[in-house]
Amino acid sequence: MIKFGIGQSLARVEDARLLRGLGRFTDDIAPPRSVQMYVLRSPHAHAEIGGIDFRAARAMPGVHTILTGEDAAADDLGGFPSMVPSTAPGGGPNFTPPFAIIAHGKARYAGQPVAIVVADTLEQAKDAAEAIIVDYEPLPAVASLADADAPGAPLVWNECPDNLDALATFGDKGVVDAAFEKAASTHSVEVRISRVSANPMESRTALGEWNEAEERYELTGGMQSPHMLRAQLAECVFKIPPNKIRVRAFDVGGGFGMKGVPHPEPALVLWAARKVRRPVRWTSERSEAFLSDCHSRDHTSRCELALDSGARILALRFFARANLGAYLSLAGLHCAQGNIGHLSGVYTTPAIYAEVRSYFTHTVPIGPYRGAGRPEAITVLERAIDAAAFDLRMDPAELRRRNLIGPDQMPYDTGFQFTYDSGNYPVSQTKAEEAAGWANFEERRLESLRRGKLRGIGMGHIVEIAAGMNDEMGAIDVEADGSVTISTGFHNHGQGQETTMRQLVSEFLGVPPDRIKYRDSDTDVQPFGFGSAGSRAAAVGGALFKAISEKIIEKGKVIAAIMLDTSAEEIDFVDGTFTARSTNRTATLAEVAALAHQPMGLPQGMEGGLSHKQMFRPKGPTFPNGCHICEVEIDPETGRSEILGYWVCEDVGRSINPMIVAGQMHGGVVQGLGQAMGEFIEYDEEGQLLTGSFMDYQMPRALDMPQITTISNNVPSPNNPLGIKGAGESGTVGAMPAGLNAVCNALQPLGIRHFDMPATPWRVWQAIQHAGGIEALHKAAHETA
Amino acid sequence: MTNTLTMTVNGASVTRDVPANTLLVHFLRDSLRLTGTHVGCDTTQCGACTVHLDGSAVKSCTTLAMTCEGSDVTTIEGLASGDTLHPMQEAFRANHGLQCGFCTPGFVMSAIKIVERLGSGFDDTALREELEGNICRCTGYHNIMKSIRAGAEAMTSKQKTSPDNGAE
Numbered sequence: 001m002i003k004f005g006i007g008q009s010l011a012r013v014e015d016a017r018l019l020r021g022l023g024r025f026t027d028d029i030a031p032p033r034s035v036q037m038y039v040l041r042s043p044h045a046h047a048e049i050g051g052i053d054f055r056a057a058r059a060m061p062g063v064h065t066i067l068t069g070e071d072a073a074a075d076d077l078g079g080f081p082s083m084v085p086s087t088a089p090g091g092g093p094n095f096t097p098p099f100a101i102i103a104h105g106k107a108r109y110a111g112q113p114v115a116i117v118v119a120d121t122l123e124q125a126k127d128a129a130e131a132i133i134v135d136y137e138p139l140p141a142v143a144s145l146a147d148a149d150a151p152g153a154p155l156v157w158n159e160c161p162d163n164l165d166a167l168a169t170f171g172d173k174g175v176v177d178a179a180f181e182k183a184a185s186t187h188s189v190e191v192r193i194s195r196v197s198a199n200p201m202e203s204r205t206a207l208g209e210w211n212e213a214e215e216r217y218e219l220t221g222g223m224q225s226p227h228m229l230r231a232q233l234a235e236c237v238f239k240i241p242p243n244k245i246r247v248r249a250f251d252v253g254g255g256f257g258m259k260g261v262p263h264p265e266p267a268l269v270l271w272a273a274r275k276v277r278r279p280v281r282w283t284s285e286r287s288e289a290f291l292s293d294c295h296s297r298d299h300t301s302r303c304e305l306a307l308d309s310g311a312r313i314l315a316l317r318f319f320a321r322a323n324l325g326a327y328l329s330l331a332g333l334h335c336a337q338g339n340i341g342h343l344s345g346v347y348t349t350p351a352i353y354a355e356v357r358s359y360f361t362h363t364v365p366i367g368p369y370r371g372a373g374r375p376e377a378i379t380v381l382e383r384a385i386d387a388a389a390f391d392l393r394m395d396p397a398e399l400r401r402r403n404l405i406g407p408d409q410m411p412y413d414t415g416f417q418f419t420y421d422s423g424n425y426p427v428s429q430t431k432a433e434e435a436a437g438w439a440n441f442e443e444r445r446l447e448s449l450r451r452g453k454l455r456g457i458g459m460g461h462i463v464e465i466a467a468g469m470n471d472e473m474g475a476i477d478v479e480a481d482g483s484v485t486i487s488t489g490f491h492n493h494g495q496g497q498e499t500t501m502r503q504l505v506s507e508f509l510g511v512p513p514d515r516i517k518y519r520d521s522d523t524d525v526q527p528f529g530f531g532s533a534g535s536r537a538a539a540v541g542g543a544l545f546k547a548i549s550e551k552i553i554e555k556g557k558v559i560a561a562i563m564l565d566t567s568a569e570e571i572d573f574v575d576g577t578f579t580a581r582s583t584n585r586t587a588t589l590a591e592v593a594a595l596a597h598q599p600m601g602l603p604q605g606m607e608g609g610l611s612h613k614q615m616f617r618p619k620g621p622t623f624p625n626g627c628h629i630c631e632v633e634i635d636p637e638t639g640r641s642e643i644l645g646y647w648v649c650e651d652v653g654r655s656i657n658p659m660i661v662a663g664q665m666h667g668g669v670v671q672g673l674g675q676a677m678g679e680f681i682e683y684d685e686e687g688q689l690l691t692g693s694f695m696d697y698q699m700p701r702a703l704d705m706p707q708i709t710t711i712s713n714n715v716p717s718p719n720n721p722l723g724i725k726g727a728g729e730s731g732t733v734g735a736m737p738a739g740l741n742a743v744c745n746a747l748q749p750l751g752i753r754h755f756d757m758p759a760t761p762w763r764v765w766q767a768i769q770h771a772g773g774i775e776a777l778h779k780a781a782h783e784t785a
Numbered sequence: 786m787t788n789t790l791t792m793t794v795n796g797a798s799v800t801r802d803v804p805a806n807t808l809l810v811h812f813l814r815d816s817l818r819l820t821g822t823h824v825g826c827d828t829t830q831c832g833a834c835t836v837h838l839d840g841s842a843v844k845s846c847t848t849l850a851m852t853c854e855g856s857d858v859t860t861i862e863g864l865a866s867g868d869t870l871h872p873m874q875e876a877f878r879a880n881h882g883l884q885c886g887f888c889t890p891g892f893v894m895s896a897i898k899i900v901e902r903l904g905s906g907f908d909d910t911a912l913r914e915e916l917e918g919n920i921c922r923c924t925g926y927h928n929i930m931k932s933i934r935a936g937a938e939a940m941t942s943k944q945k946t947s948p949d950n951g952a953e
């Protein structure tokens with residue numbers, strides 16, 4: 001048998017069906033008698049809804065039902081809660097309006113569901129929706145974070161003055177202020193983290209069914225966490241026990257955090273399915289996705305560094321404003337303030353103080369997107385480091401090096417929020433610098449300058465929390481022939497878990513991969529789980545399956561001892577075989593499983609079977625880290641940036657499948673660069689979305705993106721038995737600052753100290769013009785020549 | 786208003802009655818239940834819907850089904866022969882050219898036509914330009930490039946040894 005275990009770059013099991021077009025995405029499923037749902041959405045960012053006249057629409061061909069917020073209120077349907085408590089500006093708990101599944105009386109963002117039409121075909125539903133007359137009274141809206149608390153700004157919620165929902169502070173301000181007093185130099189930078197949309201290529205989708213026989217709802221959909229969604233649908237929306245809802249997911253075409261957040265439509269299809277007693281299908285169109293998917297980031301902040309005379313960081317102060325949108329999504333406040341611990345970065349920073357103000361605006365709620373607060377905090381920190389280096393005329397790599405946490409300091413308590421598990425940051429930086437040719441960069445800059453181009457290099461040296469949500473439930477069901485079926489609360493949406501989870505179980509139990517079945521997440525299979533998010537599945541899943549396997553082996557040894565006529569203590573288990581120590585008597589897992597399923601052959605009182613299900617909590621979270629370097633060249637005539645190279649030296653701890661880890665890194669990096677270089681969501685002053693399609697929203701394409709060199713400097717984590725750290729998000733966390741620092745570095749010869757993302761040609765060109773244009777560049781070229 | 790439409794899809798002749806405004810992608814997905822061809826956008830930007838129509842890669846989300854009367858269409862489901870993947874599919878598998886797999890059918894269909902037009906001697910920039918009409922959110926394109934390069938090698942070397950292999 002070719003070993004199929006931990007550490008091997010095995011081709012993925014799931015690819016066979018996906019490559020043949022035989023995947024099972026939710027929109028591929030069309031049950032008999034199913035009908036289509038169309039969501040009529042508010043065209044206004046803020047409006048009073050006087051009445052909805054749908055009599056004519058209801059009579060149109062194919063229409064089964066039309067439902068509005070009034071019906072939802074009559075059925076006592078609730079909304080989705082926020083999972084993060086915070087503090088109101090005057091103290092006490094913050095105001096927490098649930099994320100409504102349909103507007104009732106008032107619309108608070110353009111794109112909010114106002115009515116649903118269920119018809120035989122989507123065309124019929126759309127035609128009927130056009131015949132619905134909604135009596136809107138448009139109201140003034142506040143559509144941007146900058147205007148959220150401007151004097152006289154319209155309120156999203158009367159309960160929330162100045163639209164300021166939460167004011168959270170972290171750290172000891174007195175200590176930090178005192179450190180700033182004694183500093184040899186202080187440096188401040190204001191950074192805007194633009195608003196973006198996750199845009200998985202499969203947009204959100206949901207199939208709702210009412211199971212008449214079992215009197216319960218059944219949901220199939222593109223999601224990351226079926227269990228969390230079920231819990232919220234049951235408790236908050238329908239107010240029924242969770243076992244009255246089954247939620248499952250099959251193939252999911254990307255999620256990136258966004259699909260981990262409950263959105264209105266899964267609730268709406270279930271509600272409608274029960275009304276019309278038919279399966280109800282809904283798939284978001286892309287323009288609908290831009291309006292209604294939770295957006296992400298949208299954050300401005302000022303970061304200040306206090307340095308001593310040796311350029312060592314004494315303290316950091318951080319003041320941020322975060323947009324929440326019109327409602328609190330499940331993780332909206334988490335993105336704003338839940339990952340503020342990342343301000344420590346990879347540096348020894350004795351004192352940190354942070355203040356985060358979170359505001360409502362008349363925009364779609366903010367949700368998580370690859371990193372969920374991590375890239376925000378880290379990008380600001382890494383920009384502050386580069387700005388300080390600019391002020392001190394110092395190499396930013398050198399400034400970093402002087403402040404890095406050393407490997408001998410691990411595990412390292414940052415004194416702020418996190419205790420880092422392990423890592424060798426200085427070596428990662430050295431390896432990345434060598435790969436990128438950091439030391440010779442100035443020569444390349446001059447060479448570009450001679451061609452009239454601006455060349456820049458940027459570093460993002462990052463650490464991020466993974467596997468923060470520690471608990472997970474899993475099961476290994478062992479059949480009587482020793483083949484196994486594995487299930488967890490995770491759900492694969494591209495990370496290769498069908499392969500990596502098999503690798504784990506194959507390693508632990510010695511079962512060949514073709515005898516392992518991986519089950520998609522299904523709340524009927526097991527009652528609990530947290531899903532795939534926060535770079536957790538590898539680290540938590542590794543520990544979980546190890547724990548379950550150990551239980552199976554422990555019981556297997558007792559049974560093997562009966563077969564081999566010895567005691568369980570005398571049995572060893574290696575590669576799927578039980579051996580009586582110092583003998584040649586063996587029993588395979590299959591043989592042991594066979595006896596386990598014949599209780600007559602087992603001692604009195606012994607439970608039959610070998611299957612085991614449990615929850616598990618590893619010791620602590622993990623901290624993947626890495627040094628990212630990006631090199632760009634800007635054409636000052638057009639403002640266009642070309643990314644010339646990208647290098648990352650990463651530490652993901654022990655990796656289950658290095659090929660998959662590299663893939664996660666590539667994808668993560670491009671999402672980070674996508675945001676730094678081009679993506680942004682924009683609303684106009686009235687709250688109308690201006691970037692509502694792939695024509696207006698610049699998704700990174702092959703031509704815009706570089707080859708990515710990945711180097712490993714893996715240091716196993718002591719916080720779980722396999723030493724796995726996780727790989728899902730760190731690429732994005734590193735690429736946003738590395739890309740942005742490279743652009744800022746390229747603009748530096750023009751005297752530009754900071755430039756805000758996204759580095760679109762238009763914005764870069766404008767910045768160059770403001771700094772004196774090409775003439776200034778020629779002058780700079782002359783001076784350096 | 787429905788019309789009768791006949792075309793060849795993956796080698797078999799099919800006839801269905803469809804409304805005149807049916808798009809090819811919906812004809813494939815809804816009428817024929819060939820759901821490997823995906824829809825990723827509504828502005829002809831993403832290429833998830835790419836199929837082969839009379840020998841060219843086209844976006845089936847922007848093609849009216851009625852204009853394909855009598856045409857020969859190949860979808861992702863029509864590439865493999867039995868258990869043997871098309872060399873381009875195999876190259877994506879071997880090089881981890883897919884993550885969630887949603888964009889993948891479109892990339893594979895585009896890639897095959899790129900190689901049929903350009904052979905295997907293209908440079909990176911040319912290939913990246915050729916992929917202008919396909920968006921992938923997961924892979925960062927790095928391994929897609931690698932996959933297409935490997936697929937091109939396999940397709941062209943196969944063509945040299947046996948002329949009617951490697952294409953559809």
Ligand code: FES
Pocket residue numbers: 823824825826827828829830831832833834835844845846847
């Ligand atoms: S679905 Fe055809 S290009 Fe996007």
Ligand code: FES
Pocket residue numbers: 201253254494882883884885886887888889920921922923924
């Ligand atoms: S693999 Fe997910 S979009 Fe390309």
